[in-house]
Amino acid sequence: MxxxxxxxxxxxxxxxxxxxxxxxxxxxxxxxxxxxxxxxxxxxxxxxxxxxxxxxxxxxxxxxxxxxxxxxxxxxxxxxxxxxxxxxxxxxxxxxxxxxxxxxxxxxxxxxxxxxMLWLIPSMDRLWIEGAEGRRRFLDRMTMSFEPAHADAVLAYEKAMRERNRLLRDEVRDVAWYEALEAQMAESGAAIIGHRQAALRRVAAAQDPGDAVFPAAALSIVAADGEEMPQSREELARALSAGRDRDRAAGRTLAGPHRADLAALYQAKGMPAAQASTGEQKALLLSLVLANARALAEDLGxxxxxxxxxxxxxxxxxxxxxxxxxxxxxxxxxxxxxxxxxxxxxxxxxxxxxxxxxxxxxxxxxxxxx
CATH class of the missing domain: 3.40.50.300 (P-loop containing nucleotide triphosphate hydrolases)
Known part of the structure; x- marks a missing residue:
């Protein structure tokens, strides 16, 4: 057993x-x-x-x-x-x-x-060629498998962001309200970023670059809109503060870990996962799930x-x-x-x-x- x-x-x-x-x-x-x-x-x-x-x-x-x-x-x-x-x-x-x-x-x-617990379901077969939201969920479930507290950080961040978005839509301009919510978002957002990066390092270490059956994928976190991603609590706080006017025009928060995307490179062929064949994309996904499982086995016994x-x-x-x-x-x-x-x-x-x-x-x- x-x-x-x-x-x-x-x-x-x-x-x-x-x-x-x-x-x-x-x-x-x-x-x-x-x-x-x-x-x-x-x-x-x-x-x-x-x-x-x-x-x-x-x-x-x-x-x-x-x-x-x-x-x-x-x-x-x-x-x-x-x-x-x-x-x-x-x-x-x-x-x-x-x-x-x-x-x-x-x-x-x-x-x-x-x-x-980790899973792979048929809808994830299109993970690399569809929207960033699905890849972000995949990343966060991988991250939560290593750090259960990641779920709490995500909930705290999303709660504060919903409140900030409400202020933006209502065109509230009270700086103190924004500062309080942005401090919460910077704190939990920095934790999210750190947890995600640590998870990618563990999965990368557990992959076998020479595996021809389930090929290794090099993973990285990028901004979904191509902009530079804030990394630290201070950077995130500054980005949120500086972006209030732009965010107010959009009616939502445009910077932060909720805008992250997961990029994958098929290492052996040096090509983005989205350009691989259907079978190769499935093999890459299985490679990541197996590497995630091996890393957890090493960490937790x-x-x-x-x-x-x-x-x-x-x-x-x-x-x-x-x-x-x-x-x-x-x-x-x-x-x-x-x-x-x-x-x-x-x-x-x-x-x-x-x-x-x-x-x-x-x-x-x-x-x-x-």
Whole structure:
């Protein structure tokens, strides 16, 4: 059993699952079945054991099973080293999501100190060719895996920025109000910048530049608009102060870590990731996720839990086999989905297999020996 693993998972009225109870032994988990059967819903439930809105970033109400709309619940047992934890997250109709850890109500941020989790989902296949927002989320989830306090810094920054943006839109000119909010933004913004840079250094150190299967990517943080990025608290405070007139005209804050973008260079070919082939872009993403996991294993003594949804897309048979070997060698718990068991043939005897089917609108998960 790895040092961090989900040992049981209960889904109650969550998405297509009326009641699903799964037991895991710590090995990789392969969930296979036709599209729409409810495989990704299992991964989404697992993702809600970590802070945030989950891998789909869905509204709480959208996670309730239809047509009942009774509210939903996810309950899990985890081992984390010698510790054991019971995590429950649920939502009643019209109510916000609640988190309970070991029988006590807790903020979502507390999950980040118990569970380190990374994921790769099909929508991320276009990460390098779409807008900066998705890359920024990818960067922040990577960062939060190393530093759970990063989530608090982001929340504090965004709260102060919303207030500043309100002042800008209302054309308020009271300098004292701006100075107070900008001081908060500079403090939390500097922490965000430092956390992100530290995460990139750790991931870079864990990549293998000579890996031909999952090639290394050189990552850097740039401004989405091409302007120079403030780096320190003092620089950020000056940029916010100097930019008030411009920001007032725009009705929003135009400088700060919320304007950052993640740039990636395919090192072996010396080309931007956006210019690589579809298969190469997927391999680069997997390379980063695996490097992130290796770095966490080095830092914490245990690899994170990995959620890899439809990961076989754009991977040939050799790359799939190589990925399976890497996951087993990593020694952590990984959850993979795919339409057929044959996609996971090289995991035979090294993973748990589950078949997911849909009957009359209800997802059913059953053990599939392999």
């Amino acid at each position: 790895p040092r961090l693993a989900v040992t049981s998972l209960l889904l109650s009225h969550f998405r297509s699952h009326r009641r699903t109870l799964l037991e895991f032994d710590g090995r990789p988990v392969a969930l296979h079945g036709p599209n729409g059967a409810g495989k990704t819903n299992v991964l989404e439930a697992l993702s809600l054991l970590s802070p945030g809105r989950g891998l789909r970033r869905a509204a709480v109400a959208d996670m309730a099973r239809r047509p009942e709309a009774l509210g939903w619940k996810i309950a899990a047992e985890l081992c984390h080293g010698s510790a054991r934890h019971a995590i429950e997250t649920r939502a009643e109709p019209g109510e916000p999501r609640l988190v309970v850890i070991d029988g006590k109500p807790a903020p979502q941020a507390a999950l980040g100190r118990i569970v380190r 245990a690899p994170p839990i990995l959620l890899l949804d439809e990961v076989a897309a754009h991977l040939d048979a050799d790359r799939r086999a190589a990925l399976h070997d890497r996951l087993v060698d990593l020694g952590g718990q990984a959850f993979l989905t795919g339409t057929g068991a044959e996609l996971f043939a090289t995991l035979s005897g090294r993973a748990q297999f589950f078949e997911v089917v849909e009957r009359d609108g209800v997802s059913i998960v059953r053990t599939a020996p392999r």
